Amino acid sequence: MRINADIIDLVTFFPFSKNTCNTSNDIRTINQFKNNQWKSKIFYPNKLNNFYNCSLRLGAVPALPASDRKIHQNGTIEYFGSDIKTISELARRLNFFNNISFYPAWGEVFENGSGTLLAEALINGSVNIICGWNFLTSIKRTFLDFTQAYFFVPFVLVVPPGLKELFYF
Known part of the structure; x- marks a missing residue:
């Protein structure tokens, strides 16, 4: 102001x-x-409805069915998976270009704010966004900004009788 x-x-x-x-x-x-009056009633303009064909760096890992790639013999790369489709549709609607980089694994986020692999790339700004089935943890929440989850996998733990003491309940 x-x-x-x-x-x-x-x-x-x-x-x-x-x-x-x-x-x-x-x-x-x-x-x-x-x-004593504001010129306009609009205080929060929509800044992100057109990315003007800018490039966003997308980080991903091979994690089917969310994201994967196939490198053809002629050198072209085909990207596929549910998250790739979602990001591609966002790119079409918001007018941005996907610059996709694949990493061998998600990596870790440490308590000091550093990380490894894809997590490190997101922390240091080498990628703008990530896609795939990444799991939210309290340490990741401290250093990374997550959107709302759009996919859930139900998890059931079956414990045979007499082995309950192996788990912390």
Whole structure:
């Protein structure tokens, strides 16, 4: 916010525009308070409805049926899986280009905020988003931002009689 005497400018940045991709350089005044009233009722413009064909770096691991790839003899790569389809549809609707990188495994997130493999790539910004069946843990929640889960796998633990003491209930 910029305040100048009786005028208050409400300022934000647009991470994706015709001239910028994934930066905070496109700074605009989106509203102004003058003469005891706001110029517009819109305080939160929709910044993410068009990514202007910018490239987003997607990280994935081979984890069927969520995501996988096939490298053909001619060098082309075919990506497939339920998460790949979901991300591809988002890219089509929001106008962004998928730049997909596959990692051998998810990796770990440590209490100091570091990580390995795909987790490290997400933490250090080598990828913007990840897809696949990644599991939420309390440590991951501390350092990574998760969207709402859209897929659940029921989990049943069958314990034979007399072996309950092997588990913490």
